[in-house]
Amino acid sequence: MPFEIVRNDITKMEVDVIVNTASSKPIIGPGVDSHIYEEAGKELWNDRKKIGDIVCGQAKITKGYNLNAKYIIHVVSPNWNNHSQDIDLLKKSYQSALQLVLKYKCKSVAFPLLSSGNRGFPKEIAMQCAIECFSDFLLKHDCMIYLVVYDKKSYLCSEKLFHSVKSYVDDKYVDEHFYESRNIYSREMNLFPFAGSARSLDHLMEELDETFSECLIRMIDERNLKDSDVYKKANVDRRLFSKIKNNKNYQPSKVTCIAFALSLELNLDQTKELIGKAGYALTHSSKFDIVIEYFIENHNYDIYELNEVLFSFDLPLIGA
Structure with a gap:
């Protein structure tokens, strides 16, 4: 299927590209960001320093290095401040990442649920943004999109x-x-049909x-x-x-x-x-x-x- 929700460690996904929840500054942040650098190796950190600052809502791409993915897309998604512009920025984050998926001709991509962890977005709103962006993209392009959640507790649909x-x-x-x-x-x-009810196979065909x-x-x-x-x-x-x-x-x-x-x-x-x-x-x-x-x-x-x-x-x- 073009879109699938899976429970997995995102660094173990065998896809063309995985998406990282990056910090705006060239530092290693907590959660998914830290785990990706740990698994990908030191060369990834050298690339990230060369990129420099990333504006919220924008995305940059590097090699995947020691991961199973060819590339890593680093996207800076917004914090939740209960404002409508937070939702607009989150959608822009997904769209920026998907544009790089398209540019680099990737056929499969694994996303975390952006902004739903340390950045405080309510999971229901974060999910709605992800689904809207994925469905719009898949109506126009052929791609396999995975939404990767680490465990069941980290993901629930609308209560x-x-x-x-x-x-x-x-x-x-x-x-x-x-x-x-x-x-x-x-x-x-x-096993015991009524007598006289049988018809020929040719007739049934x-x-x-x-x-x-x-x-x-x-x-x-x-x-x-x-x-x-x-x-x-x-x-x-x-x-x-x-x-x-x-x-x-x-x-x-x-x-x-x-x-x-x-x-x-x-x-x-x-x-x-x-x-x-x-x-x-x-x-x-x-x-x-x-x-x-x-x-x-x-x-x-x-x-x-x-x-x-x-x-x-x-x-x-x-x-x-």
Whole structure:
């Protein structure tokens, strides 16, 4: 998927470029900054001194040295003073870094959540800025963006949204064992079909419905949408979309099917129809399915925000 939230040490990421939360002066600051210099080696510090001062909201680039990344982008993000210009400066910080990603033709980049640590930004606001900048960039450019958080405690989606989804899940969630026992019963019943109900295989083959690929392309055409707008909004890689489009029998994963349903802004019945073409369903025995249902019923088709919630619940993310 073009955007993914991961829990990792950012210095261990194998990407073209990692982003460092730099100090404005050529000094080694705390947190991510200090850790990157420690892992990259002394040559990085020599480069940083040559750069000199960096204005807040701007970014500079150096080699990656001992890191797995080719480059390091050093960006100075703002402190939180509860002013609207703080948010503007934070967005400018992301945009400056992304412009360097573009200039140096990087295909993958790992960001920390800028300004959310020692610089005091509320994590919800810091996340909103990051998501807005990433989504705008990915609509125009092909790139793999990772948002790297070191541990679960350092990242949470909006508390209001989290508790709203949690309440919905708690209301809808049905004990999996109940469904499992019912499914076992259904399978046993299917072992003994009623006499006279069998039809020839050839006859059944003649009644094949349209495939997922055929249904998806039809829905895109009916809405007069561009393919690129659909797969980018779905957080799906262009190459995967091409495989689906050019092979009517391609079998995508469930999360990919749901990603396209959200991109097309389908209602719940339409979503079930589309994913059903690939043999999938939404049930109340799966917390993942219930979270998807919550977003669709609330007409919230923002996959980035959905992935924030899924990450908070330790559930699979939407995309390729």
